[in-house]
Amino acid sequence: MNRPFSLFLSRVVASLLAMALALSAIGLFLIWAAGSVDREDIRRQGEIASYALKEIRSNLSHNQESSTFWDEAVERTATSGNEEWIDNNLGSWMQTFFGVDEAYVLDGQDRPIYAFAEGQIKPPVFFEERRKLLLPYLQTLRSKLATGEAPAEASHEQSVGVSDYIYIAGRPAVVSVKPIVSDSGRLKQPVATIHIHVAVQYLEGEAIRKVGQAHVLQDLKYVPASARQPDAASVALTGDPSGAAVEFEWTPYQPGRRLLASLSPILALVGSTLMVGALLISSAAYRRKLDRIKNNEHIQYLASHDPLTGLPNRSAYEKAADDLVDQFALHQQSDPLAFLFMDLDRFKQVNDILGHQIGDAVLVEFARRAAGILPADAPIFRVGGDEFAVLVPNRTKREVEDLCSRIIDSLAEPMEFDGRRAFVGVSIGVSMAPHHGTDRPELNRKADVALYHAKLAGRRRFSIFGSQMDDAIQNRAAIEADLREALRIKAGLSVVYQPKFASEGDRVLGAEALVRWQHPERGAISPAIFIPIAEEASLIGELGLWVLETACREAIAWPVNHLAVNVSPIQLRVAGFAEAVFATLRKTGFPANRLELEITETDFADSEEVGLRNIRTLSSAGISIAIDDFGTGSSTFERLRDISFDRIKIDRSFVKNIAESEGDAEIVRAMISMAHAKGLKTTAEGIETPEQRNVLRAFGCDELQGFLMGKPMPPDQLSQILRTAAAIAV
Numbered sequence: 257m258n259r260p261f262s263l264f265l266s267r268v269v270a271s272l273l274a275m276a277l278a279l280s281a282i283g284l285f286l287i288w289a290a291g292s293v294d295r296e297d298i299r300r301q302g303e304i305a306s307y308a309l310k311e312i313r314s315n316l317s318h319n320q321e322s323s324t325f326w327d328e329a330v331e332r333t334a335t336s337g338n339e340e341w342i343d344n345n346l347g348s349w350m351q352t353f354f355g356v357d358e359a360y361v362l363d364g365q366d367r368p369i370y371a372f373a374e375g376q377i378k379p380p381v382f383f384e385e386r387r388k389l390l391l392p393y394l395q396t397l398r399s400k401l402a403t404g405e406a407p408a409e410a411s412h413e414q415s416v417g418v419s420d421y422i423y424i425a426g427r428p429a430v431v432s433v434k435p436i437v438s439d440s441g442r443l444k445q446p447v448a449t450i451h452i453h454v455a456v457q458y459l460e461g462e463a464i465r466k467v468g469q470a471h472v473l474q475d476l477k478y479v480p481a482s483a484r485q486p487d488a489a490s491v492a493l494t495g496d497p498s499g500a501a502v503e504f505e506w507t508p509y510q511p512g513r514r515l516l517a518s519l520s521p522i523l524a525l526v527g528s529t530l531m532v533g534a535l536l537i538s539s540a541a542y543r544r545k546l547d548r549i550k551n552n553e554h555i556q557y558l559a560s561h562d563p564l565t566g567l568p569n570r571s572a573y574e575k576a577a578d579d580l581v582d583q584f585a586l587h588q589q590s591d592p593l594a595f596l597f598m599d600l601d602r603f604k605q606v607n608d609i610l611g612h613q614i615g616d617a618v619l620v621e622f623a624r625r626a627a628g629i630l631p632a633d634a635p636i637f638r639v640g641g642d643e644f645a646v647l648v649p650n651r652t653k654r655e656v657e658d659l660c661s662r663i664i665d666s667l668a669e670p671m672e673f674d675g676r677r678a679f680v681g682v683s684i685g686v687s688m689a690p691h692h693g694t695d696r697p698e699l700n701r702k703a704d705v706a707l708y709h710a711k712l713a714g715r716r717r718f719s720i721f722g723s724q725m726d727d728a729i730q731n732r733a734a735i736e737a738d739l740r741e742a743l744r745i746k747a748g749l750s751v752v753y754q755p756k757f758a759s760e761g762d763r764v765l766g767a768e769a770l771v772r773w774q775h776p777e778r779g780a781i782s783p784a785i786f787i788p789i790a791e792e793a794s795l796i797g798e799l800g801l802w803v804l805e806t807a808c809r810e811a812i813a814w815p816v817n818h819l820a821v822n823v824s825p826i827q828l829r830v831a832g833f834a835e836a837v838f839a840t841l842r843k844t845g846f847p848a849n850r851l852e853l854e855i856t857e858t859d860f861a862d863s864e865e866v867g868l869r870n871i872r873t874l875s876s877a878g879i880s881i882a883i884d885d886f887g888t889g890s891s892t893f894e895r896l897r898d899i900s901f902d903r904i905k906i907d908r909s910f911v912k913n914i915a916e917s918e919g920d921a922e923i924v925r926a927m928i929s930m931a932h933a934k935g936l937k938t939t940a941e942g943i944e945t946p947e948q949r950n951v952l953r954a955f956g957c958d959e960l961q962g963f964l965m966g967k968p969m970p971p972d973q974l975s976q977i978l979r980t981a982a983a984i985a986v
């Protein structure tokens with residue numbers, strides 16, 4: 257599941273669900289509360305109903321007594337011929353006034369003498385239809401009369417009686433049986449002569465409806481058990497414990513439910529407002545959280561990416577390399593895992609000469625070109641200023657070599673930015689797991705060694721780590737230590753001098769001081785090897801000054817125009833270099849105007865401000881400046897326009913083919929004439945054949961130097977030659 261969606265579920269949906277649950281709980285509580293209010297009210301309605309219905313029964317007995325507890329009734333019923341009176345007082349009249357539905361008068365032997373039912377007078381035998389049902393009540397009353405039982409005090413009745421709920425042909429009714437007795441007590445009535453009045457009132461229709469109306473019991477009615485409504489309230493009435501139960505039901509009044517119904521629009525409004533509120537709050541929280549996550553992701557991205565090229569950075573590289581190495585160990589892949597370290601050649605010059613903006617653009621363009629070549633599973637990282645790394649899994653050595661070549665070739669075309677062109681190359685060092693190691697530090701180190709090797713071997717190339725490289729590096733470290741020691745005790749170091757001749761004739765115009773080192777075990781080591789080591793180990797300053805001082809001392813008496821001493825660009829970059837030179841001149845007494853400093857122009861752009869200032873200071877003190885190895889690297893007259901110098905030394909590589917290659921000859925001729933046009937002197941170095949010398953003479957080169965005329969030699973040997981030449985001249 258994607259992160260925003262699961263976050264949405266956990267933030268928004270969860271809080272909506274929680275709110276819905278809370279609202280449901282409140283709703284349920286309200287329904288429960290309304291329900292219990294309703295239940296309580298219905299219980300109370302039941303009490304009212306049963307009280308009201310019971311009243312029908314007690315009223316019946318009371319009403320009955322208004323005619324049965326009466327002397328006249330005793331007398332009228334005891335004699336015949338009173339049918340009309342009986343009907344008026346004990347039958348129809350009772351219906352009219354009290355709602356009695358049936359009335360019967362029985363004599364002392366329970367024989368019917370009057371019957372009223374279905375709204376009319378019936379023949380007395382009609383009673384026989386009811387006798388069986390009413391017999392138990394008659395018997396009970398007779399026995400009460402026999403024992404002379406008094407009416408219950410609570411009933412407030414004048415005479416004893418029996419009443420009960422019964423069903424007559426399935427219809428519920430109240431029956432009340434009363435003796436017809438003397439109210440004055442005047443009349444003597446033997447029990448066997450007492451007449452009985454039976455009254456029946458059906459608990460249906462109008463009578464019940466009225467009770468319902470009077471007590472606000474909606475639709476109060478008798479309902480047979482089979483027809484009962486499920487949501488109706490009901491109450492059961494029983495008289496005798498043995499007697500029938502009569503059940504009534506009504507539509508209950510439910511105040512709780514009504515309240516709920518009237519509140520429900522408001523509750524719905526409040527509920528939906530709360531839901532909307534929860535939705536707004538939770539989605540705001542969701543958005544905030546999402547923003548936070550995105551910010552964190554952005555911070556993580558920044559922490560693991562280089563903002564300039566957009567490539568993952570060194571820490572991302574280290575993690576990816578560790579992961580790949582682990583995977584590699586885990587799966588025992590057959591094809592190796594390659595670490596490529598890449599370093600742009602001469603990037604510093606691009607930055608210095610063309611500016612940092614173009615430098616940045618070069619980095620971006622290189623990243624773009626390399627990424628275009630690399631396969632998708634081989635990520636590229638920017639691990640330093642102009643250093644990049646690539647991890648290439650599952651490729652054969654041949655495939656890795658092919659990839660390296662293509663990356664190097666991708667820079668063959670110059671880059672162009674706003675009409676300005678930048679030439680950069682790239683050198684690549686490669687190490688491969690498992691052959692060269694199985695952990696990152698080891699593979700890193702070896703790729704680095706291989707890169708160093710590629711740089712030393714001339715740049716714009718790749719090299720795959722080999723154990724001899726390690727040896728070379730160890731060798732280098734040993735040489736560095738020995739050189740340091742040699743410098744400290746000044747043992748094994750010496751200076752030789754190569755004479756420089758005038759173009760015409762054999763006249764020695766000057767001599768170039770060249771340092772030599774006789775290593776105690778290794779023998780003579782070339783300056784081409786130990787000078788770069790001294791430069792890297794920061795020994796060059798000390799070594800250079802030692803050479804200068806030695807040469808000044810040894811050459812001070814020589815009859816030559818100038819003494820040339822080589823100066824490394826590293827020395828030039830040190831503030832105070834010019835002052836150190838002046839101090840040496842003072843110390844040795846060597847005149848400034850006879851000293852010429854040779855500066856290799858190859859890395860000249862590096863000299864920056866401090867270098868330029870040193871050159872100006874030296875120059876204004878009368879010291880000559882020569883640009884050594886002119887024509888190699890990136891130098892042109894155009895580039896050197898900020899520097900005040902006096903001479904160019906045309907590099908040996910141009911001289912080499914000058915007699916055979918017309919192209920080279922043309923270049924040298926152009927260099928010489930341009931130098932002359934600018935008022936500069938020219939020296940050609942590395943002349944080995946008379947043909948080379950002849951061509952250079954023809955071009956008008958001012959000064960010639962080379963094994964043909966003189967190799968570098970110890971000072972006394974050169975002194976000897978100079979003395980001899982002076983003697984010949986004399």
Ligand code: C2E
Pocket residue numbers: 754769770771782783784787800803822823824854856884885941942943944961962963964968
């Ligand atoms: P460089 O300054 O260009 O010196 C000339 C180099 O060319 C010398 O090599 C010299 O022996 C060699 N050479 C001269 N003529 C010929 C020739 O006809 N044929 C051939 N094949 N070679 C010729 P060396 O002495 O081995 O010095 C190599 C480089 O080491 C020098 O090149 C210079 O850059 C550096 N170097 C030597 N001594 C010093 C020093 O005292 N200080 C500094 N900073 N660099 C030095």
Ligand code: MG
Pocket residue numbers: 768822854884
């Ligand atoms: Mg030189």
Ligand code: MG
Pocket residue numbers: 884885905907908941
């Ligand atoms: Mg040179």
